[in-house]
Amino acid sequence: MTPFHALHQSGLLILPNVWDGGSAAIVREAGARALATTSAGVAWALGWPDGDVLPVDRLVQAAADIVRAARGLPVSIDMEGGYSDDPAEIAALATRLVEAGAQGINIEDGGGTPEALGTKIAAIRAAVGDALFINARCDVWLRGLAPDAPVAEAARRAGLYADAGADGFFAPGLTDTDDIAHMVAATPLPLNLMARPTLPDATTLEALGVRRLSAGSGLAQATLGRAAAVTRAFLTDGRSTPLSDEALDYGKMNGWMS
Numbered sequence: 001m002t003p004f005h006a007l008h009q010s011g012l013l014i015l016p017n018v019w020d021g022g023s024a025a026i027v028r029e030a031g032a033r034a035l036a037t038t039s040a041g042v043a044w045a046l047g048w049p050d051g052d053v054l055p056v057d058r059l060v061q062a063a064a065d066i067v068r069a070a071r072g073l074p075v076s077i078d079m080e081g082g083y084s085d086d087p088a089e090i091a092a093l094a095t096r097l098v099e100a101g102a103q104g105i106n107i108e109d110g111g112g113t114p115e116a117l118g119t120k121i122a123a124i125r126a127a128v129g130d131a132l133f134i135n136a137r138c139d140v141w142l143r144g145l146a147p148d149a150p151v152a153e154a155a156r157r158a159g160l161y162a163d164a165g166a167d168g169f170f171a172p173g174l175t176d177t178d179d180i181a182h183m184v185a186a187t188p189l190p191l192n193l194m195a196r197p198t199l200p201d202a203t204t205l206e207a208l209g210v211r212r213l214s215a216g217s218g219l220a221q222a223t224l225g226r227a228a229a230v231t232r233a234f235l236t237d238g239r240s241t242p243l244s245d246e247a248l249d250y251g252k253m254n255g256w257m258s
Contacts, residue, residue, distance in 0.1 A: 004074035004103035004133045007034055008168060008190040012206035015076070017215045019045045020062065023223070024069035025256040026248075035070050036104070037062070039078040041220030050217075052080045052110075059083070060096050067101030069257065076104030076133065081112065087123035094124040098131050106170060108137035114157040118164040125165030133168060135192060135212075136161035141173030151179050155186035162188045172216065175199045177208070184209035 007013045016032050018024045019041030027035055040050035042062050048054045063077045077097050082090035094105060107124070109117040121134055138157050140146050146153035158169045169187045172194035174180060180200075184191050190211035193199060195218055205213060233242045 001130050002074065002103040002133060004034060004076065005130075005167060007074065008133070008211045010211075012202055012210060013212045014202060015212060015214045016219055017041065017078075017217065018066060019220050021065040021069035021257065022253070023219070024066045024075075025253075027219075028070055028073055029256055032073065034074040034076070035066065036076040036106070036214060037066060037078045038215070038217045038220050039080045039106075040217040042078070044220065044224065050080075052083055054080075054083070056083050056093050056096075060093075060100055063097050063102055064100040074103040075101065076106065076135065077102045078106040080106075081108055081110050081117075082120050085116075087120050090120050091123040091127035094132060095127050098128050102132070104133035104135060106135045106137050108139060108170075109157065110139055111143065114138075114160050117157075118160045121161055121164040121166050134166045135168040135170050136164075136166040136189075137170040137172065139172070141171060150174075151182045151186065154183060158187035158189055168192050168212065170194070170212075170214070172214075177204070180205070180208050180210065 013034065015034060015036045016027045017036050017038035018027050019038055024035055042059065043050045043054045046054065046058050046062065067075050079093065083093065084090050097105060107117065107120060117136065121136060124132065124134060138154050140150050140154045140157070154171055161169060166189060169189040170192040171183060174183060174193055175196050175198045177200055180193070191209070192212035192214060193205065193210055194214050194216040202213060230242050
């Protein structure tokens with residue numbers, strides 16, 4: 001059992017998703033109680049696309065960098081689908097992430113079967129014991145896998161993942177208030193949702209019984225979108241003023257990384 005497990009026992013844990021040591025330091029200084037990574041943000045920062053293609057050595061190094069910058073805050077690492085179909089290889093990667101200092105992981109069913117993810121979760125649990133909070137991501141809503149009965153299908157998967165050893169259940173794309181309430185009642189695991197424009201606010205989510213709210217790739221996309229806009233402006237006229245608008249102070253940022 002880790003301090004990260006305890007953060008899911010009551011209330012709503014708001015998790016900003018980071019992608020490197022610098023973003024981890026910013027989130028830490030903003031007052032986050034824990035950090036999680038966005039697989040998309042980590043991949044993009046390293047020059048790779050999202051989608052289970054990042055070399056695992058790069059992931060482990062990124063995890064170590066983020067843990068260092070987190071300065072003792074719990075860190076959860078997004079493993080996507082595990083970067084392999086072999087449960088033994090996935091369990092070995094999870095062990096390396098624990099050794100790098102991670103207290104949690106996300107692992108998703110994606111386009112695969114829930115039984116395959118259950119096998120992966122069981123292998124990870126056997127390898128790391130209680131050293132890791134395993135958050136099982138269910139893509140029923142993101143992929144429209146059960147349009148007629150998404151809550152029933154997600155609840156079935158939640159039970160399967162809980163039996164395999166998962167600690168949390170992540171349902172990105174779930175935003176309807178009634179469906180959220182039904183999902184909280186149906187899953188034996190703490191429910192994690194992802195920020196979306198139509199999602200209720202944090203106070204409402206906490207009252208519904210949601211235990212975790214993640215930013216997903218939103219912070220990375222917002223940051224990179226701002227960088228793209230400023231870059232285009234700089235290339236257009238070479239003016240320096242836009243570069244300093246809302247810029248972090250150099251000394252402050254350098255101090256955060258020391």
